Amino acid sequence: MSLLDKALVLFSGGQDSTVCLAWALERFAQVETVGFDYGQRHAVELEARPPIRARLAMLSPLWRSRLGDDHVMKIDALAAISETALTREVAIETGETGLPTTFVPGRNLIFFSFAGALAYRRGIKHLVAGMCETDFSGYPDCRDDTVKAMQLALSLGLDRRCVIHTPLMWIDKAATFALAQDIGGAPLIDLLLAETHTCYLGDRQHRHAWGFGCGECPACRLRADGYAKWKAGS
Numbered sequence: 001m002s003l004l005d006k007a008l009v010l011f012s013g014g015q016d017s018t019v020c021l022a023w024a025l026e027r028f029a030q031v032e033t034v035g036f037d038y039g040q041r042h043a044v045e046l047e048a049r050p051p052i053r054a055r056l057a058m059l060s061p062l063w064r065s066r067l068g069d070d071h072v073m074k075i076d077a078l079a080a081i082s083e084t085a086l087t088r089e090v091a092i093e094t095g096e097t098g099l100p101t102t103f104v105p106g107r108n109l110i111f112f113s114f115a116g117a118l119a120y121r122r123g124i125k126h127l128v129a130g131m132c133e134t135d136f137s138g139y140p141d142c143r144d145d146t147v148k149a150m151q152l153a154l155s156l157g158l159d160r161r162c163v164i165h166t167p168l169m170w171i172d173k174a175a176t177f178a179l180a181q182d183i184g185g186a187p188l189i190d191l192l193l194a195e196t197h198t199c200y201l202g203d204r205q206h207r208h209a210w211g212f213g214c215g216e217c218p219a220c221r222l223r224a225d226g227y228a229k230w231k232a233g234s
Helices: 015-027 044-059 062-068 076-080 107-122 144-158 172-194 217-234
Strands: 006-010 030-037 067-074 126-130 163-165
Touching: 006 015, 006 107, 006 172, 015 030, 015 126, 015 172, 030 044, 030 107, 030 217, 044 062, 044 067, 044 172, 062 067, 067 107, 107 126, 107 144, 144 163, 172 217
Parallel strands: 006 030, 006 126, 030 067, 126 163
Antiparallel strands: none
Protein backbone atom coordinates (compact mmCIF):
# COMPACT_ATOMS: atom_id res chain seq x y z
CA MET A 1 0.00 0.00 0.00
CA SER A 2 1.38 3.38 -1.01
CA LEU A 3 0.83 6.53 1.00
CA LEU A 4 -0.24 8.05 -2.30
CA ASP A 5 -3.30 5.80 -2.21
CA LYS A 6 -6.73 7.19 -1.44
CA ALA A 7 -9.49 5.50 0.53
CA LEU A 8 -13.26 5.83 0.79
CA VAL A 9 -14.69 4.98 4.21
CA LEU A 10 -18.28 3.79 4.59
CA PHE A 11 -19.05 6.14 7.45
CA SER A 12 -22.41 5.89 9.23
CA GLY A 13 -21.71 8.01 12.29
CA GLY A 14 -21.49 4.96 14.54
CA GLN A 15 -18.70 3.72 16.77
CA ASP A 16 -17.37 1.11 14.38
CA SER A 17 -17.24 3.28 11.28
CA THR A 18 -15.65 6.11 13.27
CA VAL A 19 -12.86 3.82 14.44
CA CYS A 20 -12.45 2.67 10.84
CA LEU A 21 -12.21 6.30 9.71
CA ALA A 22 -9.45 6.98 12.25
CA TRP A 23 -7.73 3.77 11.14
CA ALA A 24 -7.86 4.92 7.50
CA LEU A 25 -6.57 8.41 8.34
CA GLU A 26 -3.47 6.78 9.81
CA ARG A 27 -2.81 4.80 6.62
CA PHE A 28 -3.89 6.67 3.51
CA ALA A 29 -2.77 9.93 1.94
CA GLN A 30 -6.36 11.07 1.38
CA VAL A 31 -9.55 9.75 2.92
CA GLU A 32 -13.09 10.51 1.78
CA THR A 33 -16.28 9.38 3.48
CA VAL A 34 -19.69 8.24 2.30
CA GLY A 35 -22.90 7.85 4.27
CA PHE A 36 -26.28 6.43 3.28
CA ASP A 37 -29.75 7.78 3.99
CA TYR A 38 -31.99 4.76 3.48
CA GLY A 39 -34.95 5.68 5.66
CA GLN A 40 -33.45 4.21 8.82
CA ARG A 41 -35.30 4.76 12.09
CA HIS A 42 -32.04 5.88 13.68
CA ALA A 43 -31.45 8.58 11.07
CA VAL A 44 -29.96 10.67 13.87
CA GLU A 45 -26.72 8.84 13.01
CA LEU A 46 -26.55 10.99 9.87
CA GLU A 47 -26.63 14.12 12.02
CA ALA A 48 -23.69 12.77 14.04
CA ARG A 49 -21.44 12.49 11.01
CA PRO A 50 -20.38 16.16 10.50
CA PRO A 51 -19.45 16.75 14.17
CA ILE A 52 -17.44 13.53 14.23
CA ARG A 53 -15.52 14.50 11.11
CA ALA A 54 -14.85 17.96 12.54
CA ARG A 55 -13.59 16.60 15.85
CA LEU A 56 -11.42 13.98 14.17
CA ALA A 57 -9.75 16.72 12.15
CA MET A 58 -9.01 18.57 15.37
CA LEU A 59 -7.30 15.57 16.97
CA SER A 60 -4.36 15.53 14.59
CA PRO A 61 -2.85 17.91 12.02
CA LEU A 62 -2.03 14.84 9.92
CA TRP A 63 -5.63 13.65 10.01
CA ARG A 64 -6.86 17.14 9.17
CA SER A 65 -4.62 17.24 6.09
CA ARG A 66 -5.77 13.82 4.93
CA LEU A 67 -9.52 14.11 5.53
CA GLY A 68 -11.18 14.79 2.20
CA ASP A 69 -14.70 15.19 0.87
CA ASP A 70 -17.84 13.75 2.41
CA HIS A 71 -20.70 12.28 0.40
CA VAL A 72 -24.24 11.30 1.43
CA MET A 73 -26.31 9.08 -0.85
CA LYS A 74 -30.08 8.77 -0.54
CA ILE A 75 -31.32 5.23 -1.17
CA ASP A 76 -35.06 5.44 -0.50
CA ALA A 77 -35.81 2.21 -2.31
CA LEU A 78 -34.10 0.20 0.41
CA ALA A 79 -36.64 1.25 3.03
CA ALA A 80 -39.49 0.79 0.57
CA ILE A 81 -38.71 -2.90 0.09
CA SER A 82 -37.57 -3.64 3.67
CA GLU A 83 -40.02 -4.76 6.34
CA THR A 84 -37.45 -4.56 9.11
CA ALA A 85 -37.05 -3.03 12.55
CA LEU A 86 -34.52 -0.55 11.18
CA THR A 87 -36.88 0.87 8.59
CA ARG A 88 -40.34 0.28 10.13
CA GLU A 89 -42.01 0.52 13.53
CA VAL A 90 -41.43 -3.20 14.05
CA ALA A 91 -40.40 -4.91 17.28
CA ILE A 92 -36.71 -5.79 17.59
CA GLU A 93 -36.68 -9.54 18.05
CA THR A 94 -35.58 -12.75 16.38
CA GLY A 95 -37.61 -13.34 13.23
CA GLU A 96 -38.91 -16.54 11.66
CA THR A 97 -35.70 -16.84 9.64
CA GLY A 98 -33.61 -16.98 12.79
CA LEU A 99 -32.14 -13.57 12.04
CA PRO A 100 -32.87 -10.40 14.05
CA THR A 101 -35.63 -8.21 12.66
CA THR A 102 -32.97 -5.48 12.44
CA PHE A 103 -31.45 -7.32 9.48
CA VAL A 104 -32.03 -5.27 6.29
CA PRO A 105 -31.66 -7.75 3.40
CA GLY A 106 -29.06 -6.65 0.88
CA ARG A 107 -28.16 -3.46 2.74
CA ASN A 108 -24.40 -3.89 2.82
CA LEU A 109 -24.35 -5.31 -0.70
CA ILE A 110 -26.14 -2.18 -1.92
CA PHE A 111 -23.86 0.06 0.14
CA PHE A 112 -20.77 -1.52 -1.40
CA SER A 113 -22.20 -1.20 -4.91
CA PHE A 114 -22.88 2.51 -4.47
CA ALA A 115 -19.58 3.08 -2.68
CA GLY A 116 -17.75 1.22 -5.44
CA ALA A 117 -19.36 3.37 -8.11
CA LEU A 118 -18.46 6.54 -6.21
CA ALA A 119 -14.91 5.33 -5.65
CA TYR A 120 -14.58 4.61 -9.38
CA ARG A 121 -15.58 8.17 -10.21
CA ARG A 122 -13.24 9.58 -7.56
CA GLY A 123 -10.25 7.51 -8.63
CA ILE A 124 -10.19 5.50 -5.40
CA LYS A 125 -9.48 1.78 -5.18
CA HIS A 126 -9.56 1.24 -1.40
CA LEU A 127 -12.87 0.92 0.47
CA VAL A 128 -12.90 0.75 4.28
CA ALA A 129 -15.90 -0.60 6.17
CA GLY A 130 -16.77 -1.64 9.73
CA MET A 131 -18.23 -5.09 9.13
CA CYS A 132 -17.43 -7.55 11.89
CA GLU A 133 -17.96 -11.30 12.09
CA THR A 134 -17.37 -11.41 15.85
CA ASP A 135 -20.13 -9.01 16.99
CA PHE A 136 -22.42 -9.06 13.96
CA SER A 137 -25.82 -10.21 15.26
CA GLY A 138 -25.81 -12.98 12.67
CA TYR A 139 -26.10 -10.62 9.70
CA PRO A 140 -24.93 -12.64 6.66
CA ASP A 141 -23.78 -9.53 4.78
CA CYS A 142 -21.27 -8.76 7.56
CA ARG A 143 -19.39 -12.02 7.08
CA ASP A 144 -15.85 -12.08 5.73
CA ASP A 145 -16.88 -14.39 2.87
CA THR A 146 -19.55 -11.90 1.78
CA VAL A 147 -17.09 -9.00 1.83
CA LYS A 148 -14.50 -10.98 -0.15
CA ALA A 149 -17.16 -11.88 -2.71
CA MET A 150 -18.14 -8.22 -3.04
CA GLN A 151 -14.52 -7.21 -3.50
CA LEU A 152 -14.21 -9.67 -6.37
CA ALA A 153 -17.55 -8.64 -7.89
CA LEU A 154 -16.68 -4.93 -7.79
CA SER A 155 -13.21 -5.51 -9.24
CA LEU A 156 -14.67 -7.53 -12.11
CA GLY A 157 -17.74 -5.36 -12.65
CA LEU A 158 -15.80 -2.09 -12.67
CA ASP A 159 -12.83 -3.59 -14.51
CA ARG A 160 -10.62 -1.90 -11.96
CA ARG A 161 -8.91 -3.27 -8.86
CA CYS A 162 -11.01 -2.72 -5.73
CA VAL A 163 -9.73 -3.56 -2.25
CA ILE A 164 -12.12 -3.71 0.73
CA HIS A 165 -10.54 -3.31 4.15
CA THR A 166 -12.44 -4.45 7.26
CA PRO A 167 -10.14 -3.72 10.23
CA LEU A 168 -12.78 -4.85 12.76
CA MET A 169 -13.69 -8.14 11.11
CA TRP A 170 -12.16 -10.44 13.72
CA ILE A 171 -12.38 -8.38 16.90
CA ASP A 172 -15.19 -7.75 19.39
CA LYS A 173 -16.50 -4.44 20.73
CA ALA A 174 -14.05 -4.43 23.64
CA ALA A 175 -11.17 -4.83 21.21
CA THR A 176 -12.66 -2.04 19.07
CA PHE A 177 -12.41 0.31 22.04
CA ALA A 178 -8.84 -0.90 22.57
CA LEU A 179 -8.03 -0.25 18.91
CA ALA A 180 -9.40 3.28 19.21
CA GLN A 181 -7.23 3.81 22.26
CA ASP A 182 -4.18 2.62 20.33
CA ILE A 183 -4.94 4.86 17.37
CA GLY A 184 -6.02 8.09 19.03
CA GLY A 185 -5.66 7.70 22.78
CA ALA A 186 -8.09 9.23 25.27
CA PRO A 187 -9.23 12.02 22.89
CA LEU A 188 -10.53 9.48 20.37
CA ILE A 189 -12.25 7.49 23.12
CA ASP A 190 -13.90 10.70 24.35
CA LEU A 191 -15.09 11.42 20.82
CA LEU A 192 -16.59 7.94 20.48
CA LEU A 193 -18.51 8.30 23.75
CA ALA A 194 -19.73 11.85 23.12
CA GLU A 195 -20.49 11.94 19.41
CA THR A 196 -20.99 8.53 17.80
CA HIS A 197 -24.43 6.95 17.55
CA THR A 198 -25.24 3.25 17.82
CA CYS A 199 -28.76 2.92 19.27
CA TYR A 200 -31.23 1.34 16.84
CA LEU A 201 -34.05 3.48 18.27
CA GLY A 202 -32.21 6.74 17.69
CA ASP A 203 -32.11 7.69 21.38
CA ARG A 204 -29.83 10.70 21.98
CA GLN A 205 -31.47 11.71 25.25
CA HIS A 206 -29.91 9.19 27.61
CA ARG A 207 -26.17 9.36 28.26
CA HIS A 208 -24.40 6.34 29.73
CA ALA A 209 -20.76 5.62 30.51
CA TRP A 210 -20.48 4.04 27.06
CA GLY A 211 -22.30 6.82 25.18
CA PHE A 212 -25.83 7.79 24.16
CA GLY A 213 -28.64 5.30 23.62
CA CYS A 214 -31.75 3.62 24.97
CA GLY A 215 -29.63 1.02 26.74
CA GLU A 216 -32.01 -1.79 25.82
CA CYS A 217 -31.77 -2.48 22.10
CA PRO A 218 -29.23 -5.08 20.85
CA ALA A 219 -26.86 -2.39 19.55
CA CYS A 220 -26.81 -0.61 22.90
CA ARG A 221 -26.32 -3.81 24.87
CA LEU A 222 -23.47 -4.88 22.61
CA ARG A 223 -21.77 -1.52 22.98
CA ALA A 224 -22.33 -1.40 26.75
CA ASP A 225 -20.96 -4.91 27.24
CA GLY A 226 -17.95 -4.15 25.06
CA TYR A 227 -17.19 -0.96 26.94
CA ALA A 228 -17.46 -2.72 30.32
CA LYS A 229 -15.17 -5.53 29.16
CA TRP A 230 -12.64 -3.04 27.79
CA LYS A 231 -12.65 -0.97 30.96
CA ALA A 232 -12.23 -4.07 33.10
CA GLY A 233 -9.16 -5.09 31.13
CA SER A 234 -7.59 -1.66 30.68
